Amino acid sequence: MIKLTGVEKKYGRKSILNGITFEADKGQITCLIGINGAGKTTILQAIMGLTPYQKGEITIDGEKLSPAVMEKVTYIPDAMTLLPKMRIKDAFQFMSDFYQNWNGKRAKEILEFFKLQEDERISQLSKGNTAKVNLLMGLAMDADYILMDEPFSGIDIFSREQIADVFSSHLVEDRGVIITTHEISDIEHLIDKAVLLADGVVRKEFMTEQVREEESKSVIDVMREVYKG
Amino acid sequence: MKLFGKLVNFEFMRFLPIYITLLVIVFLIEAASVIFYAFMVKSEITESIVKHGLSKEQFLQDNGYASMVNILSSFIFSLPVVIAAVTIFIYILFIWYRDWLGKNTFIYRLLMLPVKRIQLFFSKGATILMLVFGLVAFQVAILPVLQVILKLVIPVDYRLDLTTQGMIRSLYYLRFLLPENFIDFIINYGFGIAFVILLFTMILIERSYRFRGVFMAVFYGIGALILVFSPYILQVIMKDYFFDNELLWMQFAIAIILSIISVFLSNHLLNKKIRV
Structure with a gap:
């Protein structure tokens, strides 16, 4: 379980996170929802140790963040994190050089799933394919948790559908996923837990199945209630 | 330790194309300065002996022996090394900033690697050290080659050959670096x-x-x-x-x-x- 307890972060005098507390379990898809500036990306970066936070605690399976613990987590940011001149096969080599939990077989499987070629250069990929390669790099790791930052951001509908298909495939099952997205409609039916954020605070946290069955509401209905009052 | 070696190798390979270009520039400019000097001395010898009828002894008394010492101390010979040194200095800054700049934020990937982050620091430092040692080694290695150019153009009687050690001692920055x-x-x-x-x-x-x-x-x-x-x-x-x-x-x-x-x-x- 990834657990955040009272995480606070400021940039200068501006508060970005004001005591964020939530949990994301293995085998579940947890979706962080909020408008731009709500702190979604900062939360993922804080979990990965990519941005410092001033207060609170983040643990992964009960342990504090360390290089060993971080091998349990893979992060898929919304920016390309590979060198532009690399070909996809060079990126595979880089990952297999450095990560013990890199699964080359799965990487090839996802490559085929997305209909990408190993010889393609990162710099020549379309936006949709860049997002797919980013996703591939994260999913091909044998990690217990996957953090995805806006995987649908700015890509065409067919790429979105392909990426959404990943969530219901064996590539994700049994793993804990934390995803941030604006495009909630694409994956609403797939998420297990929603965490609604505003101004660096968790406004509401709920299990989607429960809300659907007990209150007959969709995630979007709950979002309307919370954000529009 | 194995991952550290891979990190150093990765960092070195990222700079390799520019580095090879630098080494080629160093060689070409230094070789050009030796060729220019050699043919200038050769034409002086020809002019003095053929046109003015000077003896070999008189020529050497007036002009001295042709030697790498005269080239090594020239500005044009040192210029490419200065260019290479400045490039490496700029790269000391760029080796970090390149990972943050541009659309492709590679720093994400580096900071997420399953290594202690201080290893990134040491790997970049080791890369810089390798670049400097490589440049020094290359400079030392090409000195005898450059002297061969001189030997091919200037007759032995008008030439004073140096050992590699002698050439190193004649080059200020090599005296400092070695x-x-x-x-x-x-x-x-x-x-x-x-x-x-x-x-x-x-x-x-x-x-x-x-x-x-x-x-x-x-x-x-x-x-x-x-x-x-x-x-x-x-x-x-x-x-x-x-x-x-x-x-x-x-x-x-x-x-x-x-x-x-x-x-x-x-x-x-x-x-x-x-x-x-």
């Missing part, structure tokens, strides 16, 4: 490494605190330089109490202490303060 005694080698490279560590730490301060960090980094850098040169201030206050040698060792000790502090500070910044 000193004859080991202690000088340690001191020269010790100061060089300390300077790189200081610059790296300043960059990490800036990358951690951004705008505020610029001032903090400048303050840290100036403070460190003042400390390194503080023995000279002490020397003025104590009216030349210390020998030059003692001052140098004091500076060296301060540089080592500052380097250790900088490494610890960089480790802290990389683990607790750095931002993507």
Whole structure:
């Protein structure tokens, strides 16, 4: 379980996170929802140790963040994190050089799933394919948790559908996923837990199945209630 | 340790195309300066002996022997090495900033690698050291080749050949980079490494605190330089109490202490303060 307890972060005098507390379990898809500036990306970066936070605690399976613990987590940011001149096969080599939990077989499987070629250069990929390669790099790791930052951001509908298909495939099952997205409609039916954020605070946290069955509401209905009052 | 080696190799390979270009430029300009000098001397010999009927002895009395010494001390010969040194210096800054700049933020990937983050610091430092050693080794290796060009153009009677050791001693920067005694080698490279560590730490301060960090980094850098040169201030206050040698060792000790502090500070910044 990834657990955040009272995480606070400021940039200068501006508060970005004001005591964020939530949990994301293995085998579940947890979706962080909020408008731009709500702190979604900062939360993922804080979990990965990519941005410092001033207060609170983040643990992964009960342990504090360390290089060993971080091998349990893979992060898929919304920016390309590979060198532009690399070909996809060079990126595979880089990952297999450095990560013990890199699964080359799965990487090839996802490559085929997305209909990408190993010889393609990162710099020549379309936006949709860049997002797919980013996703591939994260999913091909044998990690217990996957953090995805806006995987649908700015890509065409067919790429979105392909990426959404990943969530219901064996590539994700049994793993804990934390995803941030604006495009909630694409994956609403797939998420297990929603965490609604505003101004660096968790406004509401709920299990989607429960809300659907007990209150007959969709995630979007709950979002309307919370954000529009 | 294995991952550290891979990191160093990865960093080195990223600079390799530019580095090879630099080495080619060094060779071409130095070879051109030797060819130019050799043909200039040859035409002087021809003119003096054929046109003016001077004897070999008279020519040598007036002009001396043609030798690599005359080329090694020229500006044009040193120019490519200065270019290479400046490029490597710029790369000391760029080796960090390139991972943050542009659309492809590779720093995400580096910071997420399953290695202690201080290894990124050391791998980049080791890469810089390799680049410098590589450049020195290349320069030493091409000296005999350049002398062969001279030998091909100038007759042996008008030429004074040098050993590689002799050529190294004739080139100021090689005398500095490859000193004859080991202690000088340690001191020269010790100061060089300390300077790189200081610059790296300043960059990490800036990358951690951004705008505020610029001032903090400048303050840290100036403070460190003042400390390194503080023995000279002490020397003025104590009216030349210390020998030059003692001052140098004091500076060296301060540089080592500052380097250790900088490494610890960089480790802290990389683990607790750095931002993507």
